[in-house]
Every structure is written in structure tokens, then in C-alpha cells.
Amino acid sequence: MLEKGMATAIVLAAGKGKRMGKGYNKQYILLRDKPIIVHTLDIFEKSQYINDIILVVGKEEVAFVKEEIIKKYNFRKISKVIVGGKERQDSVYEGLLVANKDCETVLIHDGARPFVEEGMIKNSIAMAEKFGAAIVAVPVKDTIKRANYQLEVIDTPERKELWAVQTPQTFQYILLKKAHDQARKEGILVTDDAMMVERLGHLVKIVEGSYKNIKITDPQDIIIAEGILSKEE
Ligand SMILES: Nc1ccn([C@@H]2O[C@H](COP(=O)(O)OP(=O)(O)OP(=O)(O)O)[C@@H](O)[C@H]2O)c(=O)n1
Ligand SMILES: C[C@](O)(CO)[C@H](O)COP(=O)(O)O
Numbered sequence: 001m002l003e004k005g006m007a008t009a010i011v012l013a014a015g016k017g018k019r020m021g022k023g024y025n026k027q028y029i030l031l032r033d034k035p036i037i038v039h040t041l042d043i044f045e046k047s048q049y050i051n052d053i054i055l056v057v058g059k060e061e062v063a064f065v066k067e068e069i070i071k072k073y074n075f076r077k078i079s080k081v082i083v084g085g086k087e088r089q090d091s092v093y094e095g096l097l098v099a100n101k102d103c104e105t106v107l108i109h110d111g112a113r114p115f116v117e118e119g120m121i122k123n124s125i126a127m128a129e130k131f132g133a134a135i136v137a138v139p140v141k142d143t144i145k146r147a148n149y150q151l152e153v154i155d156t157p158e159r160k161e162l163w164a165v166q167t168p169q170t171f172q173y174i175l176l177k178k179a180h181d182q183a184r185k186e187g188i189l190v191t192d193d194a195m196m197v198e199r200l201g202h203l204v205k206i207v208e209g210s211y212k213n214i215k216i217t218d219p220q221d222i223i224i225a226e227g228i229l230s231k232e233e
Pocket of ligand 2: 088166191192
């Protein structure tokens with residue numbers, strides 16, 4: 001039974017933003033008048049399904065974040081600000097290590113996805129409580145080809161079976177921690193958390209996301225994000 005205010009969100013903001021090319025962490029780029037990470041945190045702060053936020057940031061950013069983000073914008077659900085790791089999955093792991101001991105359901109969310117919606121949070125938690133793992137995704141619109149390094153097409157996967165994966169990715173805490181421990185033992189590098197759970201042979205369910213739930217990765221995405229915000233006005 002989906003209980004309100006009982007899940008922990010681990011919000012990931014410890015990357016370098018290399019593809020954005022600004023020379024600093026893209027989380028602090030202003031969208032309208034607020035840093036990207038503030039837009040993202042606002043959603044979880046206001047969510048009736050989240051009672052604890054763990055914010056994962058860069059090593060040099062902790063003091064700045066505490067003063068210029070948490071205090072300035074009065075985020076009250078952020079229980080911990082911790083330093084991330086080399087890879088995204090290391091940052092997730094650092095968050096898992098400090099999660100509250102009675103945390104049952106944990107959402108992993110990219111701080112660079114400021115357009116996540118309450119409905120995705122609610123549906124992800126409900127699905128993860130029932131099946132153990134749930135990820136937000138949208139059907140692929142383009143035809144996708146698999147190619148080799150010589151850019152020769154290998155095959156064309158069936159488009160109706162393909163989904164573009166987003167975050168939040170939501171799990172029963174024990175399952176995700178077990179998956180991370182196993183991946184670290186094997187030295188496996190992944191691009192999302194669900195991959196580690198799949199490697200355990202555990203079912204992962206898809207929850208419908210939104211094409212607006214973009215990950216702000218390179219300069220073009222800032223233009224798209226500004227467009228999304230202007231439509232919301
Ligand atoms: N070691 C890392 C790497 C990434 N992230 C976070 O994971 C999310 C998705 O990662 P990505 O979009 O790749 O961000 P960056 O790693 O900053 O981007 P780039 O690869 O261009 O440097 C981001 O919110 C990013 O801050 C993180 O917390 N810790
Ligand atoms: C987790 C993710 O957002 C799902 O699409 C994506 O894999 C993150 O990739 P990144 O290279 O760490 O941004």
C-alpha cells in the first residue's frame with residue numbers, strides 16, 4: 001500500500017558537466033532565475049510521497065550547496081549533503097550508505113532532470129513497492145540501429161520493444177544495495193541502476209515518463225529546457 005511521505009530520494013548532482021562545456025557543474029546553471037538543481041529539488045521537496053532527500057554533490061561544492069542552495073531556498077527535507085564518487089554509480093552507492101536505516105523504498109534521480117513530475121514519483125514508488133524495481137521511461141520515437149565501431153549497421157531492434165530510460169529509478173532499498181554490492185564485487189560499470197538489478201535476474205518494471213523529463217546534458221538541452229519552462233508559464 002503506497003504510504004504518503006515514506007520514501008527516500010537520492011538526488012545526484014556530483015557530476016562534472018563535461019558535455020555542457022561550461023567548466024563547472026551544470027547543476028548550477030540558472031534556468032529562468034533558479035539553478036537547475038533547485039528546480040529538481042523543488043519537486044521532491046513538495047512531493048507528498050518523499051520524506052527524506054539525500055543530496056549528492058561534488059567534493060568542493062558542499063559548503064556552497066549548504067549556504068546557497070539549501071539555506072537560500074529553504075529546503076527542509078534534505079537530511080544529508082554528501083560527496084559523490086568518480087562514476088554516477090559510485091555517487092548512488094554513497095547515498096545508499098547514508099540512507100536512513102528504516103528506509104524501505106529509495107528513488108534515484110538525476111539532478112539534471114528538473115522536469116520530473118509528482119505522478120512519476122507516485123507511480124514509481126507504487127510499482128517498486130509491488131515488484132521491487134521500477135524505472136521511468138518513454139517509448140522510442142526514432143528507429144534505432146545497433147552498429148559496430150566502423151559505423152556498419154549490425155541490426156535494427158524492434159522499435160515497439162524499445163524505451164528511452166529516464167529517472168527516477170525506484171527500488172526496494174535492500175534489492176538495490178544488494179545489486180550495487182554485487183556490481184562492485186564484479187567491477188561492473190553501468191549507466192543506470194536498473195542494469196545492476198537486471199544482472200541479479202530481478203524483474204524491473206517500466207513506468208511511463210514524459211518526453212519533457214529530459215536530462216540536461218549539453219548546450220542544446222538548455223534551449224529545450226527554456227522552451228519547456230516558457231510553455232508552463
Ligand atoms: N560521478 C557522478 C556522475 C554523475 N552524477 C550525476 O548523475 C546525473 C546524470 O549524469 P550526467 O548527466 O552524465 O552528468 P555529468 O556526469 O555531470 O555530465 P558529463 O558526463 O557531461 O560530465 C547528473 O545529475 C550528475 O550530476 C553524479 O552524481 N556523480
Ligand atoms: C540514468 C540515466 O539518466 C538514464 O537515461 C542515464 O543513463 C544517465 O547517463 P549519464 O551519462 O550518467 O548522464
